[in-house]
Amino acid sequence: MNDSSKPxxxxxxxxAPAGSEEAMHAAVENGADAVxxxxxxxxxxxxxxxxxxxxxxxxxxxASLHDRNVRAYLxxxxxAFADELPRIETLLRxxxxxxxxxxxxxxxxxxxxxxxxxxELPLHASTQMSLSSAEAFSLAARYGIRRVVLxxxxxxxxxxRLRKNTDLELEAFxxxxxxxxxxxxxxxxxxxGGRSANRGCCAQPCRMAYTLLDDERELVASRPVFSPTxxxxxxxxxxxxxxxxxxxxIEGRLKPPEYVAETTRIYRSAIDAMISETNPIDPEKExxxxxxxxxxxxxxxxxxxxxxRRLVPGNIVAHRGTPLGTVVEVRRDAAxxxxxxxxxxxxxxxxxxxxxxxxxxGGRVYEIFQRKASVKExxxxxxxxxxxxxGTIDAEYVEPGQSVRKTDDPRIEKEVRKSLQSKKPQRxxxxxxxIRGFTGQPLVLEAKTTSGVKVVLQSEEKLEEARKHPLTTExxxxxxxxxxxxxFELEHLDAVLDGKAMVPLSVLGRLRRQMVESLxxxxxxxxxPLTKPILFGSSLDELRNSTSVPIPDKPGMPxxxxxxxxxxxxxxxxxxxxxxxxxxxxxYAELRSYKEYEKTAASIRExxxxxxxxxxxxxxPGETKFLDFLAGLTPDAVLVRNLGALAFFSxxxxxxxxxxxxxxxxxxxxxxxxxxxxxxxxxxxxxxxxAGTTALLERISANRVEKIxxxxxxxxxMEHCLWKANLVPPGQPCEKMCRIRPLRIRDRYGAVHTVRGxxxxxxxxxxxxPITVPKSLPVWIGRGLEHLRxxxxxxxxxxxxxAAVSNLRLSLGQSPRDFGGVPPSSPALF
Numbered sequence: 001m002n003d004s005s006k007p008x009x010x011x012x013x014x015x016a017p018a019g020s021e022e023a024m025h026a027a028v029e030n031g032a033d034a035v036x037x038x039x040x041x042x043x044x045x046x047x048x049x050x051x052x053x054x055x056x057x058x059x060x061x062x063a064s065l066h067d068r069n070v071r072a073y074l075x076x077x078x079x080a081f082a083d084e085l086p087r088i089e090t091l092l093r094x095x096x097x098x099x100x101x102x103x104x105x106x107x108x109x110x111x112x113x114x115x116x117x118x119x120e121l122p123l124h125a126s127t128q129m130s131l132s133s134a135e136a137f138s139l140a141a142r143y144g145i146r147r148v149v150l151x152x153x154x155x156x157x158x159x160x161r162l163r164k165n166t167d168l169e170l171e172a173f174x175x176x177x178x179x180x181x182x183x184x185x186x187x188x189x190x191x192x193g194g195r196s197a198n199r200g201c202c203a204q205p206c207r208m209a210y211t212l213l214d215d216e217r218e219l220v221a222s223r224p225v226f227s228p229t230x231x232x233x234x235x236x237x238x239x240x241x242x243x244x245x246x247x248x249x250i251e252g253r254l255k256p257p258e259y260v261a262e263t264t265r266i267y268r269s270a271i272d273a274m275i276s277e278t279n280p281i282d283p284e285k286e287x288x289x290x291x292x293x294x295x296x297x298x299x300x301x302x303x304x305x306x307x308x309r310r311l312v313p314g315n316i317v318a319h320r321g322t323p324l325g326t327v328v329e330v331r332r333d334a335a336x337x338x339x340x341x342x343x344x345x346x347x348x349x350x351x352x353x354x355x356x357x358x359x360x361x362g363g364r365v366y367e368i369f370q371r372k373a374s375v376k377e378x379x380x381x382x383x384x385x386x387x388x389x390x391g392t393i394d395a396e397y398v399e400p401g402q403s404v405r406k407t408d409d410p411r412i413e414k415e416v417r418k419s420l421q422s423k424k425p426q427r428x429x430x431x432x433x434x435i436r437g438f439t440g441q442p443l444v445l446e447a448k449t450t451s452g453v454k455v456v457l458q459s460e461e462k463l464e465e466a467r468k469h470p471l472t473t474e475x476x477x478x479x480x481x482x483x484x485x486x487x488f489e490l491e492h493l494d495a496v497l498d499g500k501a502m503v504p505l506s507v508l509g510r511l512r513r514q515m516v517e518s519l520x521x522x523x524x525x526x527x528x529p530l531t532k533p534i535l536f537g538s539s540l541d542e543l544r545n546s547t548s549v550p551i552p553d554k555p556g557m558p559x560x561x562x563x564x565x566x567x568x569x570x571x572x573x574x575x576x577x578x579x580x581x582x583x584x585x586x587x588y589a590e591l592r593s594y595k596e597y598e599k600t601a602a603s604i605r606e607x608x609x610x611x612x613x614x615x616x617x618x619x620x621p622g623e624t625k626f627l628d629f630l631a632g633l634t635p636d637a638v639l640v641r642n643l644g645a646l647a648f649f650s651x652x653x654x655x656x657x658x659x660x661x662x663x664x665x666x667x668x669x670x671x672x673x674x675x676x677x678x679x680x681x682x683x684x685x686x687x688x689x690x691a692g693t694t695a696l697l698e699r700i701s702a703n704r705v706e707k708i709x710x711x712x713x714x715x716x717x718m719e720h721c722l723w724k725a726n727l728v729p730p731g732q733p734c735e736k737m738c739r740i741r742p743l744r745i746r747d748r749y750g751a752v753h754t755v756r757g758x759x760x761x762x763x764x765x766x767x768x769x770p771i772t773v774p775k776s777l778p779v780w781i782g783r784g785l786e787h788l789r790x791x792x793x794x795x796x797x798x799x800x801x802x803a804a805v806s807n808l809r810l811s812l813g814q815s816p817r818d819f820g821g822v823p824p825s826s827p828a829l830f
Contacts, residue, residue: 011275012241012248015073015171016264019050019253021061022420026261027070029419029426031268034071036104037253042087045075046106046128047253048200055091059098068427068487069450071101076114077126079107079198079687082666082699089113089540096121096536105129106184106198108143109668115144116538122146124171128198130184130661133619133644134165140643143672147171149249152178152231153302153719154620156243161621163244170244174233175263175290176251178301180206180226180312181716182618185661187686188715191767192747196687198663206716207317209358211746212726220726222748223314224357226716232290232298234267235283238274240303255294258416262293288341291322292409293416308725315357320350321407327351330398334387337404343368344377348408349386351398362407363392423485430491431483431519435476439465439501447515449488455518459507466502473497479508486516543668544699558781558812560805561706563588563614563639563791565756567596569801576607578802583809586610588639588789592739592759594629601633610636616758617661617717619644626759637680650678657706658682661717665692667699674704681706681787686713690776694783702784709773710804711791712766715753722755722763738763773811781812 016027018037027035038045040052053061062072074095080088088110095103096118103121105111106128114123124147125131125140132151140148147169150159154172163170179186186197188205195201207227212220233240237248248271250263266286273280291298296316299307324343329336335351343349343365350362368375369385378384419426434446442458463471473495481490538546562584569575576587587609589600597613604611613635615627619642627648630638637655640646642662649656656679663685664670673679683706684693697705722745723737738757745753751768758764774780777788790808792801 012237012245012271013071013171014264014268014271015247015249016260017176017250017253017255018260019047019052019255020257021051021053021057022257023253023255023260024053024061024065026257026420027264028065028068030261030264031272031427032070032264034073034101034247035065036073036075036249038075039091042084043199043201044078044080044084044088044091046077046126046197046200047075050253055094058094058100062098062100066099067449067453068429070427072099073102073104073124074100075104075126076110077104077106077128078200079196079663079665079685080110081688081692082696085109085113085540085666085668089117092117092121093536102147104149105145106663107666107669108662108664108672109666109670111140111143111145112668112672113540113543116543117540118536119144124169125149126183127151127173128184130182130618130642131644132182132642133621133623134162135619135624135647136642136644137162137166137168139647139650141168147246149173151182153182153618155305156236156239156303158621159240159243159245165621169246171247171249172240172245173231173251173301174237174240174248174267175231176255177296178228178231178311180228180720181718184663185617185717186715187713188765190686191713191715191769192751198685198687208748209317210748212722213744213746213752215742215744219743220314224317225312225314225722225726225745226720227296227314227316228301228312228720229297229299229310229316230295231301232287232295233300233303234270234287234290236300236303237267237270241274252294257420258413259293261420262289262412262416266290288322289412292406292412294319295322296320302719306719306721306724308721309730312720312725314726315352315354317357319407320352321348321405324349324404324406327398327400327402327404328383329400330395331385332395333390333392334385335393335395335398335404336383336385339378339380339382339384341380341406342377343384343386343406344409344411346410347406349388350405350407351393352403352405353397354403356397359394359397361393361398363388366392425485425487427487428483428489429487431488432491433476433480433493434496435480435493436496437463437471437501437503438498439463443501443503443507443511445511445515447519449519450491453519453522455515455522457511457514457518459503459511461507463501463503465500469502470499471497471501471503476508479505480512480515482512483516488516488519540668556786557814558786558788559586560584560808561586561588561612561787561789562801562805563590563711563789564801565590565793567591567600569792575801576603576609578800579805580607580609582802582805583814584609584790584802584805586612586636588612588614590614590639590758592757597630597633601635612637612639612657614639615641615645615649616760616762617641617659617714617764618719618760618762619648620760623760624648646673646676646679650676653678655680660685660708663687665696667696670696670700670704674701680704683708683789690774693774694776694779697780697783697785702780703786705785706787706789707774707777707780707785708771708789708791709777709808711771711789712754712769712793713771714764714766716763716765718763718765720763721757721761723757734761736761773808777812 013033015034016032018024018035038052065072102124104124104126106126123144125145127149131148149171189203190196193203195203209222211222325337325339347365353360367387432448436444445457448454601611613630639657641659660683665685665688728734743755753768754766
């Protein structure tokens with residue numbers, strides 16, 4: 001592990017989004033060290049709505065990036081179903097053959113396939129993989145992961161702790177949109193709309209309006225209570241670098257090229273200034289430009305710790321620009337405004353309605369009046385009348401005291417567009433030249449680019465002896481540094497001269513032009529240099545055939561497991577006995593305190609049933625103390641929800657049940673966990689529908705699968721706290737309000753979803769619509785499925801937990817009498 005918090009490289013990488021070739025050009029020309037992009041076609045990258053790059057263009061695109069000394073990272077960062085893996089294999093072979101620098105993955109099965117297929121192909125764990133602890137990193141490294149894209153929820157202090165406990169590269173977002181849920185753990189778009197975020201089709205339900213309720217009344221009227229500000233870590237780059245971040249990542253593959261150009265340019269300047277400690281940027285000016293490019297309001301996210309009210313003000317859904325002033329007086333199609341920033345004719349302006357964000361009014365400034373005189377622009381501190389086109393704004397929704405924001409500046413937009421349209425390359429390819437000049441011989445020039453392209457040229461004339469001014473290194477640097485509007489720049493020149501030769505400047509100029517033409521010609525036709533040969537290993541078929549899938553001769557009677565979150569459910573043991581009589585043999589406890597766990601574990605053991613401890617869905621640095629506590633309870637097994645907890649309990653040889661949050665949806669991912677040795681069962685990810693589950697059971701050991709057949713799926717799993725953001729006064733302690741005051745969320749269709757806090761006070765929003773017994777369940781049982789789980793709560797529509805178990809048994813054509821002769825201590829787990 002690293003003893004130092006500093007990364008080994010000399011400077012951090014600037015990684016820019018490339019949702020299109022135009023955006024890629026903008027990133028390259030404005031200083032990106034690397035770009036990340038997806039391939040068009042299929043749900044195989046997390047931004048399927050971006051233009052993306054056609055596969056047939058990949059070789060040329062990667063080659064052109066390498067010629068400009070820019071790394072190419074391919075996104076394959078969604079879940080892949082079993083029948084899609086052959087296509088994934090084809091893509092991975094193409095990626096490796098085209099010399100991409102890394103592939104971003106979410107799916108454990110895709111990681112397994114990539115690592116076995118081409119071990120030399122670097123793999124980066126997408127933030128969708130939900131890796132947030134050193135324990136998770138250690139397991140991911142076994143799967144071929146070399147870099148982790150960190151969850152946005154981590155603080156600088158947590159990043160420092162990670163850096164000290166891992167050798168993997170750390171990549172972090174520094175700019176762009178924030179998700180309210182942990183990436184990879186948001187099922188809202190899938191559950192409510194059928195569009196999966198884990199398949200690149202997020203419908204952004206977090207940006208919608210919701211009503212916050214408790215058991216008695218509305219607390220917050222319809223507002224975007226899940227819509228966070230955008231991230232802008234520009235002021236924190238030095239701290240992030242010191243904390244150990246290897247790569248600074250800009251979000252925005254769905255944003256236009258202008259956004260990519262401006263954000264990349266600004267962060268490039270800031271990084272260069274940070275490293276050189278010279279030419280510091282003007283943070284205030286650059287933040288204003290970033291705000292005008294695109295901003296829902298800026299914050300530093302979770303990097304500086306949790307500030308729920310700042311992160312989610314509750315009135316942000318779209319671009320809102322930068323503060324411009326305050327409304328003093330409202331007139332028809334006009335408003336008197338006290339300015340806090342400069343304004344010009346043509347600027348875009350938004351009158352912000354904080355109580356009803358959808359009613360905010362906006363338009364482009366038509367004319368500016370100051371002391372009754374029309375002016376082209378006005379300065380901060382002035383009081384001016386801003387007029388707009390007829391009907392542009394509705395004065396009914398503008399009132400004195402309202403905040404005014406500038407949403408765009410045509411001069412900046414023109415400047416950015418001009419830079420994109422310029423044929424003059426902004427990003428130069430460094431050249432290293434070696435020149436030999438001896439009297440009586442031609443001048444010999446050898447030129448090399450950083451991407452490995454090399455040309456050797458010589459002058460047509462032999463060099464004559466100088467009478468007055470022999471050729472010098474300084475003259476050569478001056479002449480060959482004149483690369484003007486070409487895509488090259490002189491980085492280094494070595495000269496070997498006899499000190500006597502003379503060369504006319506016209507000869508040097510002609511040789512310089514020949515060099516540029518030859519380099520361009522070589523670049524266009526020369527394949528990329530091979531740092532290592534492409535060695536393809538195990539194919540998909542070989543991986544799949546390495547393990548046989550047993551088919552049961554006669555399906556057994558399924559085992560029912562009950563997960564509960566209320567210790568009072570089993571206070572007197574009566575409910576436990578009734579659940580056992582109904583056919584339940586093991587109980588999963590997901591509670592809020594140490595005492596609750598201890599008391600419940602004892603109650604379950606008293607009746608001879610199996611006790612399964614439930615680990616939190618998220619594990620962040622410093623949170624293993626709770627896992628130590630769970631291990632100390634000596635549970636029969638632990639339900640684990642992330643790779644960190646899985647690694648933790650595997651190291652201690654404690655049996656584990658892998659939950660749906662590990663997003664296992666194909667046979668390779670299933671086997672990846674199965675081979676750990678201590679994983680008893682695996683719950684498939686929610687992205688699998690009934691047909692997909694049926695298909696998967698044909699490829700895996702069905703008796704190692706556990707299906708949730710009753711319960712409520714989670715929508716958001718959040719570091720953000722709704723109680724602190726909406727009910728606790730700023731600066732006041734929360735007093736663990738989440739444990740004593742229930743909250744619910746009503747969406748725009750009237751459905752009411754519940755909110756609960758976990759042991760680490762993270763918020764989980766659960767769907768109003770429950771999971772119900774699948775129609776395909778008899779087919780699955782016939783295939784060998786033996787384990788069914790009920791995640792019980794009082795909202796399932798049953799009177800009691802035991803009724804839920806009994807009803808499930810009855811739905812399978814079984815009677816509780818079938819279990820009368822089975823002792824309570826019957827081993828369901830082993």
